[in-house]
Amino acid sequence: MLDVQKVRADFPILNVDAHPDVPLVYLDSAASSQKPIQVIEAMNSYYQEYNANVHRGIHRLSEEATSVYEGARIKVQKFINAPSHEEVILVRNATEGFNLLAYSWGGANLKPGDEVLITAMEHHANIVPWQIVCEQTGATLKHVPFTDEGTLDMDALDELLTEKTKIFSFTAASNVLGTINPTKELVAKAHAVGALAAVDGAQAVPHANVDVQDWNCDFMAFSSHKMCGPTGIGVLYGKAELLNAMPPWMGGGDMIRRVTLEKSTYNDLPYKFEAGTPAIAEGIGLGAAVDYLNALGMDNVHAHEQAITSYALEALSEVDGLTILGPKTAAERGGLVAFTIDRLHPHDIAQLLDEDGIAVRAGHHCAMPMHKIMGIGASARASFYVHTTTDEVDALVTSLNRARKVFRL
Amino acid sequence: MSADMYREMILDLYENPLNHGELDPCTFSHEEDNPLCGDVVKIDVLLDDDKKIKEIKWSGDGCAISMASASLMTDHVKGMTIEEVMELNGQDAVDLLGVSNLSMGRVKCATLSIKVLKAGASAVQ
Numbered sequence A: 001m002l003d004v005q006k007v008r009a010d011f012p013i014l015n016v017d018a019h020p021d022v023p024l025v026y027l028d029s030a031a032s033s034q035k036p037i038q039v040i041e042a043m044n045s046y047y048q049e050y051n052a053n054v055h056r057g058i059h060r061l062s063e064e065a066t067s068v069y070e071g072a073r074i075k076v077q078k079f080i081n082a083p084s085h086e087e088v089i090l091v092r093n094a095t096e097g098f099n100l101l102a103y104s105w106g107g108a109n110l111k112p113g114d115e116v117l118i119t120a121m122e123h124h125a126n127i128v129p130w131q132i133v134c135e136q137t138g139a140t141l142k143h144v145p146f147t148d149e150g151t152l153d154m155d156a157l158d159e160l161l162t163e164k165t166k167i168f169s170f171t172a173a174s175n176v177l178g179t180i181n182p183t184k185e186l187v188a189k190a191h192a193v194g195a196l197a198a199v200d201g202a203q204a205v206p207h208a209n210v211d212v213q214d215w216n217c218d219f220m221a222f223s224s225h226k227m228c229g230p231t232g233i234g235v236l237y238g239k240a241e242l243l244n245a246m247p248p249w250m251g252g253g254d255m256i257r258r259v260t261l262e263k264s265t266y267n268d269l270p271y272k273f274e275a276g277t278p279a280i281a282e283g284i285g286l287g288a289a290v291d292y293l294n295a296l297g298m299d300n301v302h303a304h305e306q307a308i309t310s311y312a313l314e315a316l317s318e319v320d321g322l323t324i325l326g327p328k329t330a331a332e333r334g335g336l337v338a339f340t341i342d343r344l345h346p347h348d349i350a351q352l353l354d355e356d357g358i359a360v361r362a363g364h365h366c367a368m369p370m371h372k373i374m375g376i377g378a379s380a381r382a383s384f385y386v387h388t389t390t391d392e393v394d395a396l397v398t399s400l401n402r403a404r405k406v407f408r409l
Numbered sequence B: 001m002s003a004d005m006y007r008e009m010i011l012d013l014y015e016n017p018l019n020h021g022e023l024d025p026c027t028f029s030h031e032e033d034n035p036l037c038g039d040v041v042k043i044d045v046l047l048d049d050d051k052k053i054k055e056i057k058w059s060g061d062g063c064a065i066s067m068a069s070a071s072l073m074t075d076h077v078k079g080m081t082i083e084e085v086m087e088l089n090g091q092d093a094v095d096l097l098g099v100s101n102l103s104m105g106r107v108k109c110a111t112l113s114i115k116v117l118k119a120g121a122s123a124v125q
């Protein structure tokens, strides 16, 4: 198990007051996690001790920067158990990963009559790039609905997956319902009809052991900033043979082998997809975040979140008028709980919680289609991470009850 | 803080909104949402022969601030000409609410209905 008090000491921001004399209760890690001191120091040390461009100079600073930056890529490779570091493309975030995939793979492979399958519980990052590329190529975008329990409708999936399906792109864990999808099974179903399988790992990789070889997915995108790392860096994992066959999507330095004024040949993986000077400090920070999570142990991280989520589901169900979205037990879900309260709009909830120093997300969480299906405009969401305590969940419940009083409910 | 933002008047309007509903027929009807949070406001307007607002109704879904603001704003513009409406701005909406400490995010809630009204009005101008 995690020693939560010890973990908390690693996060400097947890000592900061939300408002004068109101301590911070940070329940918004699903939007972006806080950063442990180890990550902040790793980035500082790059800037203070060996700041230079990578893959270029032959001077000491550049060599060191290159070696630590590339070392981070290898840490990520091992973290998700990718077969090779060449399959770890460093991008800005999960969103950029999906855009790369849709533009490069989709642009080269989709044609009229083809289908792209997503689910109704996707983040906009795994919807909009496919809409764009389908519009450009004449392919059709379809989606798998979810049930009233907040799980994927597997019967509908079996009907929607056909030989027309070229790729099935779905989230491993929903950022609103909290649902953990049966990723391995979904990948196998896609492969059974000859489709590729792309996984949105943004809410999965930070919270549990993820093994891309076990899942056998063809692609997976995720963001550093939700897993204790900095913003500005993320990952697109892809199987080497697929990535090799895909055209580059951005041109410039680093991604080339030889350039003449007429024509260029492209660099090997992963650099073929990494044009220009990368986010070096951020890559190094991501490496440090992987080290940090490994030191805690992903099994411990997962167990802690399960325990907190269980506690929260129970505690929140005591609040009058509160409806929890998604599966009802912690075992079926990740470390977040989205909810609505009768006659209390999520914005007002978040505003009143903020007065008590409690940070939650309110709105549609970049999943408008999903909220529409559920017949709500917005929801409030509390999300948990390695530093979350049951006391903080209690504070949330107390503050929700106070919010209801303010609203004379 | 909440003493100001969630004072009686705003909560009263949230529970018992003014000018709530739809108009049929109307001179123009316009709906927009706040893409950040999904709040939606639709405004229906009936102009008289002098192009002044004779009747106005709003409908929608949102937080106490955006809903109270829709009530106050629709009341405020009754009898105004389209030209007068087009001169209103976001600050007017915030002033109508009388809340002094709106954060940047919440200002968007307060100004949604004025935005919707002006977008609708500009089409008939």
Ligand SMILES: Cc1ncc(COP(=O)(O)O)c(C=O)c1O
Residues within 6 Å of the ligand: A030, A031, A093, A094, A095, A096, A123, A125, A126, A171, A173, A174, A175, A200, A202, A203, A223, A225, A366
């Ligand atoms: C499930 C899911 N996918 C994708 C994203 C997009 O992440 P980013 O904004 O870092 O690209 C998020 C972030 O909210 C997410 O929760």
